[in-house]
Amino acid sequence: MNHEPISPITEDDIANYLANTPDFFERHASLLAAVQLTSPHGQRAVSLQERQAGMLREKIRGLELKAADMIRHGQENTAIADKLQRWTRELLRAREARELPAVAAREIAAQFLVPQVAIKVWGVSPEHAGEPFAQGASDDVMAFASSLTRPYCGTNPGLEAARWLDDPSTAASLALIPLRAGAAPQAFGLLVLASGDAQRFASDMGTDFLERIGELTSAAMSRLRPLVPASVV
Structure with missing residues (x-):
């Protein structure tokens, strides 16, 4: 009797399973606390929650930098508009x-x-x-x-x-x-x-x-x- 070879489970299979089974971690809540990841700021191990918190902080920091850039560009545009207005005003004031x-x-x-x-x-x-x-x-x-x-x-x-x-x-x-x-x-x-x-x-x-x-x-x-x-x- 011939048996078809069983394909090994890949990382994509695991990722797809977890994405399509959102209650998996509810049934295995202790697993979340046990998962250890490598910190991006060194070789020490951190928990999944700590890694997620770090990623969130990085995202917030990126948004803060973007907001600062937007404010700076807005201030620069206002300054340019003010200069352009003053220049135009002097042209309009020329009598001859x-x-x-x-x-x-x-x-x-x-x-x-x-x-x-x-x-x-x-x-x-x-x-x-x-x-x-x-x-x-x-x-x-x-x-x-x-x-x-x-x-x-x-x-x-x-x-x-x-x-x-x-x-x-x-x-x-x-x-x-x-x-x-x-x-x-x-x-x-x-x-x-x-x-x-x-x-x-x-x-x-x-x-x-x-x-x-x-x-x-x-x-x-x-x-x-x-x-x-x-x-x-």
């Missing part, structure tokens, strides 16, 4: 349109601790054509600005726009932010942020905040441009 580029650059430097800031705007109204901010942008720079679909962040490879800075030689990293009227493909200006820290404007950094800065700057600098007749819009 010709003051806007200087105000925007000065307040970005002050509020966000950017060592060097420069801005150029082209296609301005005739009354602003002689202002320093309307001078010095070559056709190449204008084309480069229009080609940017998002801010450029990275090292300074000798870009022409970096020469607008007070001290280009100390600019280890740059953020170049194109200025546009809404969704227009052509840029009408370029905002340059520079730092001596090569990682301040790293090539892999997120640009969402810089894009918001660009949108607000674009809206403010639109006061420098000729009015577009309503029939053309």
Whole structure:
């Protein structure tokens, strides 16, 4: 008479049995107290209850760290929002349109601790054509600005726009932010942020905040441009 070989019981079989038999430990309560496990903090043996309590403490500690991170990020976001509000407020307080580029650059430097800031705007109204901010942008720079679909962040490879800075030689990293009227493909200006820290404007950094800065700057600098007749819009 042939007998089929009996498969040995595996750890999975035991785990499945215990998972599907929740009253097992009720019938064998003393077993829980007798189980000894190796402590994760040494070679000493600990009871199952002590091991579970340790795991629970670790989980609580992890949740506390996550909560602390959330609070810290919330505080950082609030601080950034406050700085952005103060910067925007100064733009709104500018009485003369010709003051806007200087105000925007000065307040970005002050509020966000950017060592060097420069801005150029082209296609301005005739009354602003002689202002320093309307001078010095070559056709190449204008084309480069229009080609940017998002801010450029990275090292300074000798870009022409970096020469607008007070001290280009100390600019280890740059953020170049194109200025546009809404969704227009052509840029009408370029905002340059520079730092001596090569990682301040790293090539892999997120640009969402810089894009918001660009949108607000674009809206403010639109006061420098000729009015577009309503029939053309």
